[in-house]
Amino acid sequence: MKYRHDMGDDERYAGGLDRILELVVLLNDDMTKSLAAQGLSVSRMTLLWTLRSLGPSPQRALAEALRVTPRAITGLVDGLVAGGLVTREPHPADRRATLVTCTERGTALLDETAGQQREFGRQLFAHMPVARFDALVAGLDDVLATLHGLGLVHQPGVTE
Amino acid sequence: MKYRHDMGDDERYAGGLDRILELVVLLNDDMTKSLAAQGLSVSRMTLLWTLRSLGPSPQRALAEALRVTPRAITGLVDGLVAGGLVTREPHPADRRATLVTCTERGTALLDETAGQQREFGRQLFAHMPVARFDALVAGLDDVLATLHGLGLVHQPGVTE
DNA sequence: CCATATCGTGACGGTACTTCATCATGTACC
């Protein structure tokens, strides 16, 4: 039986959320800066990354994948083309559309970034006791599942 | 002794980092949208939030706190003034400077946002077993400490 | 063959951030 609350549940939750939000701000910032060092932006990298998993795609498909308007894709692709990371090819079946395709430089850059992430993961977690790491991942999975449940997430294929 | 790795450490770390990054992207996005619903942007909200903890401040101080150029502050303050959330007052001691001050509308909006965060924290964590929640927070603290150690973080007062 | 939908993009507006130049003011030093 408690005679006195050291901290109400709401306070505890707030503390947890604060930590998560600090992480969000910090890593978002770091992501932006790291990519800038490679001459990329988060948006362009997202597009490139999506492109690899989709394969050569018309811009319309990319717009849906990134959940932005087709107009935004035009601009992003422009930038990536200028950087030699993707090309615009004619769509073989639909002359209205263009197929955006990753170049070798594009995939090389993608691989390089993946390597950097690996290294970053090591720096973040290598010193942690296994139990703590596993508990962290379990907690994160829980939170992510909750977010999905709250409808905060956009799974491909789910019409809103 | 292990005869076979189910998963190398690097793979485990990568999985952990993936979850964190998914969270970063998701919450960053949600933050942006929630604030947009209140007619604010993340930058403006950050400024407002900083202003509350600093008290009335010259724009220069805000520039350092947000780690952007003074010129960027001019624009953000312009927007907040237009929204009636802050005012520009003359600095009593330095006629070059202006003191940015939070209005009542500003603090009201800040309080409202804090309430929404509380509610969000409840939605995220209320269903979690206490042990899992605590372990998550411990893991997050560990990660945050590591990030600080990596010099990824800008504590006020630390000259780089 | 024609109406309608779709693909991509030009034009335009909004936000955020930068650098550089400028003006007003503060400050230090002779």
Next chain:
DNA sequence: GGTACATGATGAAGTACCGTCACGATATGG
């Protein structure tokens, strides 16, 4: 007291991202 330099804020111009609206080119169904 006056001159030189530092500092606060902002105008101008440039980059990047995103949105809406309009439009031309093409596809497609009746």
